[in-house]
Amino acid sequence: xxxHETHLALLPSGFVDLLPPEAAQExxxxxxxxxxxxxxxxxxxxxxxxxxxxxxxxxxPGAALAGETFRVMDPVTHRMMGIRxxxxxxxxxxxxxxxxxxxxxxxxxxxxxxLRTKASQQRTERQFCQVGCELIGAGGAAAEIESxxxxxxxxxxxxxxxxxxxLCLPQLVExxxxxxxxxxxxxxxxxxxxxxxxxxxxxxxKGPAAKLLAKIMTASGxxxxxxxxxxxxxxxxxxxxxxxxxxxTGLNKAAQELGLDVSVSIDPLESRGFEYHSSIGFTLxxxxxxxxxxxxxxxDVRFGEQQSGETATGFTLYMDTIRRYLPEAPxxxxxxxxxxxxxxxxxxxxxxGQIVVRDTKSKGS
Amino acid sequence: xxxEDKLILAIPKGRIYEELAPLMDKCGITPEKDFFDSNSRKLxxxxxxxxxDIIRVRAFxxxxxxxxxxxxxxxxxxxxxxxxxxxELYSPLDLGIGKCRLCVAEHKDEAAKDNPQRxxxxxxxxxxxxxxxRHFAARGVQAECIKLNGAMEIAPALxxxxxxxxxxxxxxxxKANDLVEIETILDVSSRLVVNRSALKTSPEAxxxxxxxxxxxx
Numbered sequence: 001x002x003x004h005e006t007h008l009a010l011l012p013s014g015f016v017d018l019l020p021p022e023a024a025q026e027x028x029x030x031x032x033x034x035x036x037x038x039x040x041x042x043x044x045x046x047x048x049x050x051x052x053x054x055x056x057x058x059x060x061p062g063a064a065l066a067g068e069t070f071r072v073m074d075p076v077t078h079r080m081m082g083i084r085x086x087x088x089x090x091x092x093x094x095x096x097x098x099x100x101x102x103x104x105x106x107x108x109x110x111x112x113x114x115l116r117t118k119a120s121q122q123r124t125e126r127q128f129c130q131v132g133c134e135l136i137g138a139g140g141a142a143a144e145i146e147s148x149x150x151x152x153x154x155x156x157x158x159x160x161x162x163x164x165x166x167l168c169l170p171q172l173v174e175x176x177x178x179x180x181x182x183x184x185x186x187x188x189x190x191x192x193x194x195x196x197x198x199x200x201x202x203x204x205x206k207g208p209a210a211k212l213l214a215k216i217m218t219a220s221g222x223x224x225x226x227x228x229x230x231x232x233x234x235x236x237x238x239x240x241x242x243x244x245x246x247x248x249t250g251l252n253k254a255a256q257e258l259g260l261d262v263s264v265s266i267d268p269l270e271s272r273g274f275e276y277h278s279s280i281g282f283t284l285x286x287x288x289x290x291x292x293x294x295x296x297x298x299x300d301v302r303f304g305e306q307q308s309g310e311t312a313t314g315f316t317l318y319m320d321t322i323r324r325y326l327p328e329a330p331x332x333x334x335x336x337x338x339x340x341x342x343x344x345x346x347x348x349x350x351x352x353g354q355i356v357v358r359d360t361k362s363k364g365s
Numbered sequence: 366x367x368x369e370d371k372l373i374l375a376i377p378k379g380r381i382y383e384e385l386a387p388l389m390d391k392c393g394i395t396p397e398k399d400f401f402d403s404n405s406r407k408l409x410x411x412x413x414x415x416x417x418d419i420i421r422v423r424a425f426x427x428x429x430x431x432x433x434x435x436x437x438x439x440x441x442x443x444x445x446x447x448x449x450x451x452x453e454l455y456s457p458l459d460l461g462i463g464k465c466r467l468c469v470a471e472h473k474d475e476a477a478k479d480n481p482q483r484x485x486x487x488x489x490x491x492x493x494x495x496x497x498x499r500h501f502a503a504r505g506v507q508a509e510c511i512k513l514n515g516a517m518e519i520a521p522a523l524x525x526x527x528x529x530x531x532x533x534x535x536x537x538x539x540k541a542n543d544l545v546e547i548e549t550i551l552d553v554s555s556r557l558v559v560n561r562s563a564l565k566t567s568p569e570a571x572x573x574x575x576x577x578x579x580x581x582x
Contacts, residue, residue: 121432121452164566196446197455197564198556199579222568265568272452287566290434291453 014119014126026129026323030111033131033154033317040150042109042133047090049083049113055093056082060302060309062089064275068116083115087130088276088299088314095136095310096303104137104310122291125320132294134314136301141246144280147296147313148247149254151284154317155293156260159327162287163262167247168270169240170277170297172233173213179234180209194269216268223248223266230268240279244268247280276300282315291321338362370416372563372570373409375436377424381555384462385440391581392574394419416570428454428558437563438574444532444553448496455564456556457575461582463555465534467493469548472521475528476545490520491530500550518542 011017018026034044050072057066070083084090087110095106111131119126133150135143148165155163173194177187186205190213193201202214212232219229227248230241248264255262274281274297281297296315303309334355337346339362346356374394376385389395395413399405400421410419420436425448427441432451444467446456469489471479486507491497494510501508513520517531518538532553533539533546557578564571 162566166565197457197559198459199457200459263566265565267565283565285562285565289562291562 012126014116014124016125021329022323025326025329026319028329029158029322029326030129030131030319032157034109034111036154036157037109037133037150040107040133040146042107042150044109044111045091045094046110046112047084047087047094049115050081051084051090051093053080053082055304056084056089058089058093058304060089060304060306061086061092061276061299065089068118070115070117084112085114085116086316087112087114087132088134088316091134091136091314092299092301092309092312093303095134095301095312096306105143106136107133108136109133123318123320129319130316131319132296132314132316134312136312136314137310138313139311141243141250143313144243144247144282144298145250145254147315148251148282149258151282151294151296151315151317152251152255152260152262153258155284155286155322156258156262158322160286160289160293160322160325161261163260163293164265164285164287165251165262166265166267166270166283166285167244167251168266168274168281168283168297169237169244169268169279170271170274170281171240171279172237172268173271175234175237175240176209176212179236180207180212182207182209186210195272197269213269223264226266226268244280284315284317286325289321289325292318293321294318370567370570371418372416372438372567372574373418373420373430373436374412374574375420375422375427375430375439375441377427377440377442377555378421379424381424381440381442381463382421385460385555388460388462388578388581392577417574431558431560434560434562437560437567437571439558440555441558442553442555444493444496444551446556446558447551448493450495450499453561454558455561456558458557458578458582460555460557460578463553465532465553466549467496467530467551467553468533468546469528469530469550470518470533470539470544470546471528473543473545475521476547479547481547487528488526489528489530490517490526492517493530496550497530518544 053071056062057069065085068085072081074081091108099106111129113127113129116126135147152163152165190202190205190210197217199214199218202210202217216229219226227245233241248266251264276299277297278300279298283295284293286293294315294317298311298313301309301312332355334357335349336357336359339358349356376382396419397411399407400410408420412419422430424442425445427439428445428449428451430436431439432454440460442463484506488509489497490511490513492514494512497510498508511526517529519542520529521527530550539546559571
């Protein structure tokens with residue numbers, strides 16, 4: 001072997017060929033999800049893979065994604081284009097431009113691949129499929145509950161067990177910083193310590209903000225206990241916390257009514273990856289599953305120069321993670337028929353649920 | 366397939382264990398007999414708790430096992446935590462054991478005439494290339510790292526690089542090799558780490574161990 005020889009079949013890191021049966025399994029799972037979402041009135045959209053960089057990364061949900069986005073030069077206009085790394089900014093663009101005149105709330109669903117420049121520890125794929133829903137123009141806890149429940153119904157329909165939905169308040173930490181006027185250097189240290197849940201790192205900082213954060217961080221003993229510790233948060237965050245309680249109660253009620261295998265947890269300090277979210281966010285996990293199944297929350301549908309826009313909630317499921325934990329599909333009967341078998345008989349067998357394979361090696365007409 | 370509620374605690378091989386043993390004792394964790402048998406080839410051990418197993422791996426690998434969810438709990442030095450900087454790793458507790466520091470060192474003759482303020486590019490021999498690069502990048506210095514897994518102290522004398530970044534506890538190895546510390550990058554101690562997904566999906570079980578270790582420290 002010469003030193004630099006690589007096999008022609010080698011793919012760049014983070015890209016995979018999906019073969020049978022995984023490819024069909026993923027497609028089937030997407031179809032199941034889309035049917036569930038459609039039954040709640042979510043209509044599918046299909047944005048393009050590529051947009052001009054200016055629109056894809058415009059202020060709003062897209063702005064946080066600049067570092068993850070592949071760029072190519074458009075040979076026609078010589079303008080820079082971006083390949084989408086997330087679908088939500090595209091739905092925000094569509095909702096605030098072409099569908100701006102449609103009645104609200106607007107319910108949109110999508111299932112598309114995205115491309116990312118960097119893989120992460122939990123996601124080694126750089127191309128993967130995002131399946132999700134956005135509920136645009138509806139405020140209040142009812143909208144969050146709908147997004148969460150829809151995601152849970154979707155995962156249940158796919159046969160995923162022991163799901164945990166973890167609710168968070170993406171702005172809480174910053175609200176506490178502002179309310180107690182925490183210095184920039186303390187903020188920086190506290191953010192790092194919170195990200196790693198380092199109790200001593202938070203306690204090392206003096207002042208009421210750090211004290212409160214430490215109390216929230218070490219609160220254990222279930223969601224109710226955590227909600228109790230949130231009684232002391234500054235006034236700015238009170239509204240979000242009332243909503244969090246409402247969502248928590250609403251989700252438990254839904255899980256019970258639907259008989260879902262779900263636990264609802266609360267981690268008020270989670271904010272990583274929720275850069276464009278406000279109010280409430282959520283992350284989906286399942287026991288024994290490496291990484292996240294999906295995430296969602298509330299955000300502002302700003303697009304471009306618009307200073308503020310409509311409010312929206314939504315979620316995205318990551319099909320690369322989900323695919324690995326799908327229960328095995330039931331085997332279908334496969335029958336081989338000779339080439340001279342009549343097409344009518346073949347169709348009849350297929351209608352009975354059989355897979356009919358025509359034996360091309362047999363003799364036929 | 367693992368039992369759903371089974372937790373695995375990853376602990377480092379080597380000298381840290383001597384300091385860790387009393388802590389585990391206080392937490393009420395007793396490993397099975399084979400654990401103490403130096404001839405045993407086993408890597409995974411049961412404990413006096415049905416739902417807690419123990420694995421003993423290299424100190425650096427503890428972080429990797431826990432970050433990827435192969436173990437849910439672990440004990441690992443803050444040096445390894447910083448080196449890998451895994452997203453999926455929470456490190457709630459400082460256990461106050463395995464204390465040392467991560468330092469930049471160079472030959473004493475070199476140190477006498479060196480001015481670190483003038484550096485733009487330096488060559489460093491280290492076991493911690495990521496941490497070292499990040500540390501120097503933050504002050505505008507490009508660190509070209511050569512990774513070694515041990516015997517860093519001999520590298521400057523043999524011309525592999527003029528500077529090293531390595532752990533120092535007493536400083537005697539440095540001294541024996543005519544090296545002097547010129548900067549401390551990180552104060553190191555061992556921490557209790559947990560996998561993020563495990564904490565979210567089994568909060569009671571994982572928090573229970575965090576609380577026990579907190580009480581033991």
